[in-house]
Amino acid sequence: MAQVLEFKLPDLGEGLTEAEVVRWLVEVGDVVAVDQPVVEVETAKAMVEVPCPYGGVVTARFGEEGSELPVGAPLLTVAVGAEPGGAVAGGAPEEPAERALQTAAERAAAEQVAEESSGNVLVGYGTAAAPARRRRVRSVRVSAPSAPTPSAPTPSAPAPPAPAVPAAPASDGPVPVISPLVRKLARENDVDLRSLVGSGPDGLITRADVDSAVKAGAVGQQARATTTPAPAAAPADAPVGSREDTRAAGFTRHPLTGLRGLVADKMSRSRREIPEATCWVDADATELLAARKAMNAAATGADGTQKVSLLALLARISVAALTRFPALNSSVDMEAREVRQYADIHLGFAAQTPRGLVVPVVRHSQSRSTESINTELIRLTESARAGTLTPGELTGGTFTLNNYGVFGVDGSTPIINHPEAAMLGVGRIVPKPWVHQGELAVRHVVQLSLTFDHRVCDGGTAGGFLRYVADCVEQPAVLLRSV
The missing domain is CATH 3.30.559.10 (Chloramphenicol acetyltransferase-like domain)
Structure with missing residues (x-):
């Protein structure tokens, strides 16, 4: 019988009390080995990979990418002794056909990321971030294009899934981006990530997506400037800290974090x-x-x-x-x-x-x-x-x-x-x-x-x-x- 163990965010160094979740390296249902890195976090001093001291099946994750967790907060739970894809992992074992489709899809996603890596992935963090990206590609789950139906399908083989179409992020919850620098670039240029459709694997928003939105916004502003008068000053009762208020005042807000x-x-x-x-x-x-x-x-x-x-x-x-x-x-x-x-x-x-x-x-x-x-x-x-x-x-x-x-x-x-x-x-x-x-x-x-x-x-x-x-x-x- 599997034993579920909880892994908490460890003490990452002198004077550090919290860390930001930058990138999850595993998904719920994945099998992890002892001391395998499971999450990449950024502290006020460095970006580090956190290894898990347990080996087994990941049953839950705590903290979305971009959120901050205090030291000692739960990171994930691992079912030690559980079989991958079993009851503890939350589903039935994958059939061979489905596993083959996922493998092909993961390989296609990896090729797509490799093609985009020259300009889209972790530009500010150097080559040390590349292994983390590759682990991300291996753990992502996407749908593959429909395969030809066999002439004599077996009852146990499920029908191939339809091709996945990237959709806009949901109205609530975390926005999937390919790196924390994408969030920073969007914040500095006042781009709403929820309005973008990601071109990366599994619908991830890449730097190219944000750059395109910035260019489109600049063109739109120039067009509006030729047809509309300058905006009036914000009313005195405008909410302090609102986007309209900061624009009218001629400044932007940048939190002192990290x-x-x-x-x-x-x-x-x-x-x-x-x-x-x-x-x-x-x-x-x-x-x-x-x-x-x-x-x-x-x-x-x-x-x-x-x-x-x-x-x-x-x-x-x-x-x-x-x-x-x-x-x-x-x-x-x-x-x-x-x-x-x-x-x-x-x-x-x-x-x-x-x-x-x-x-x-x-x-x-x-x-x-x-x-x-x-x-x-x-x-x-x-x-x-x-x-x-x-x-x-x-x-x-x-x-x-x-x-x-x-x-x-x-x-x-x-x-x-x-x-x-x-x-x-x-x-x-x-x-x-x-x-x-x-x-x-x-x-x-x-x-x-x-x-x-x-x-x-x-x-x-x-x-x-x-x-x-x-x-x-x-x-x-x-x-x-x-x-």
């Missing part, structure tokens, strides 16, 4: 709790650029070595500076009224991704060489852009390096990444007039800024840290004393 909400909470808390101060200095980075060029020229690449990035050199310099000034590698606990100074340096670095700004962490940086730090920076950056960073790779930092020079700006006063005590900012490196060895010359100059928590140290410590970083940038040989 990653954007987490960033907003952390930045607000940092400014509210940390008495921060900033100091900065200009440094001649000409010798650092020359040292990097020499390193990369000496690397053959035959042994798998990668070119050292400027960020990796700045990270190694920051680690050396933190070793000399450990007060900045700390955090403040006001409830205990103590400063916690850490022995290990877990170096975070700001990375811009399609989902927003994230801060991956290079753990135990004090034990790594420049080459090791460079390799880890490359790996974490690629994972960040693909949206596959784990919560553990995004938490636990003790100091942050922010290279905002990649955006073409010279300087900044960054907000400290709470609960850390300091952040080093690096501007762009540009040729400037500079006095070098008593003569005016054109040198490559960079502005360095240090924002620090004034509770952990005074200006002397912060200034000493920043001056040491600038000395290493101007004369990389200074770093040799500590490596």
